[in-house]
Amino acid sequence: MANLLRQARQRALQYWVEDGIPDLYTGLLFLVFAGLRLLAQWAEAQRQATWMAVGFFGSLVVILVGSLAGRYVIDALKQRVTYPRTGYVAYTPPSKAERRKQIAVTALLALVLVGLVLLRPQAPLTLRLVVLHLVFALLVFAIALQLHSPRYFLYAFVVPLLAAGYLLGWPHWSPTLQRLMTYGEITFLVLGMVMTLGGVWTLHRYLKAHPDLEEAEA
Amino acid sequence: MKGQPPGPAPVDPIIHAPARLTIMATLAAVREADFRYLLHVTQLTKGNLSAHLRKLEEAGYVEIEKTFRGKYPLTICRLTEKGRKAFETYRRHMLAFLERAQTTPSEGQA
Numbered sequence: 314m315a316n317l318l319r320q321a322r323q324r325a326l327q328y329w330v331e332d333g334i335p336d337l338y339t340g341l342l343f344l345v346f347a348g349l350r351l352l353a354q355w356a357e358a359q360r361q362a363t364w365m366a367v368g369f370f371g372s373l374v375v376i377l378v379g380s381l382a383g384r385y386v387i388d389a390l391k392q393r394v395t396y397p398r399t400g401y402v403a404y405t406p407p408s409k410a411e412r413r414k415q416i417a418v419t420a421l422l423a424l425v426l427v428g429l430v431l432l433r434p435q436a437p438l439t440l441r442l443v444v445l446h447l448v449f450a451l452l453v454f455a456i457a458l459q460l461h462s463p464r465y466f467l468y469a470f471v472v473p474l475l476a477a478g479y480l481l482g483w484p485h486w487s488p489t490l491q492r493l494m495t496y497g498e499i500t501f502l503v504l505g506m507v508m509t510l511g512g513v514w515t516l517h518r519y520l521k522a523h524p525d526l527e528e529a530e531a
Numbered sequence: 532m533k534g535q536p537p538g539p540a541p542v543d544p545i546i547h548a549p550a551r552l553t554i555m556a557t558l559a560a561v562r563e564a565d566f567r568y569l570l571h572v573t574q575l576t577k578g579n580l581s582a583h584l585r586k587l588e589e590a591g592y593v594e595i596e597k598t599f600r601g602k603y604p605l606t607i608c609r610l611t612e613k614g615r616k617a618f619e620t621y622r623r624h625m626l627a628f629l630e631r632a633q634t635t636p637s638e639g640q641a
Contacts, residue, residue: 400568
């Protein structure tokens with residue numbers, strides 16, 4: 314009985330990513346974010362103040378607005394693609410206990426990151442790389458665990474895999490590349506590509522399985 | 532309680548039918564869902580799902596709202612307060628029954 318309700322909750326959560334639209338949106342968001350961060354890094358090296366500002370502030374705006382607007386944009390896309398094919402579902406808002414837990418986890422992660430920047434300003438790049446990638450991988454893993462989606466477990470696996478690759482070849486990378494690896498520009502670029510491809514592939518499969526808009530309702 | 536055979540659980544016959552139980556569990560897990568989503572999840576036929584929903588609506592467990600999104604008809608279904616309570620009571624009774632069934636020694640055991 315308890316399983317039946319848990320399964321129904323799980324099914325509803327999985328339904329959110331069944332069409333691949335959230336992967337596609339997040340993947341494109343990461344690609345644009347990484348592109349702007351790379352632009353800022355390039356402009357800094359070339360001493361191009363205007364482009365540096367565009368890249369730096371643009372990346373902040375993109376990630377903030379993109380995160381806040383995500384749910385609405387994805388929902389608007391689902392209204393055209395998913396709901397007319399396999400139906401619409403509205404989720405129950407998180408309970409107070411769940412919300413408290415989310416706030417506590419976010420605060421803890423923010424503290425770790427701020428602590429790393431403020432308390433250990435001269436911490437080696439490799440330590441920063443490990444901490445930042447570990448925090449990010451844990452976040453993606455937590456989402457994957459909630460969704461029980463193999464695709465999201467793959468995305469979570471990509472992050473530590475990249476970090477391990479960076480560390481293995483560390484002495485061979487140039488200082489610029491080392492900075493790009495540490496602060497996540499390359500990670501966001503690769504993860505963005507993987508998620509975009511995952512989203513396209515899933516959406517293609519979903520549309521193949523449900524080609525027609527259903528007309529009648531009983 | 533231990534040693535007693537598990538008596539019949541006082542189950543709600545409206546919810547107890549497998550198809551309606553699936554519909555109730557699906558709706559209990561979300562705020563609301565439309566007819567197509569229920570079809571997709573339960574794998575029932577349109578006529579079957581429609582009949583079960585009507586029965587649940589008559590019992591006051593499910594609220595059905597017929598509307599349109601653009602040119603597409605939309606039938607929104609959600610559990611009523613009465614439906615949520617009935618489902619919770621049904622769950623409690625069934626869990627208690629299953630627990631009693633597990634702790635009761637089977638016949639012929641020393």
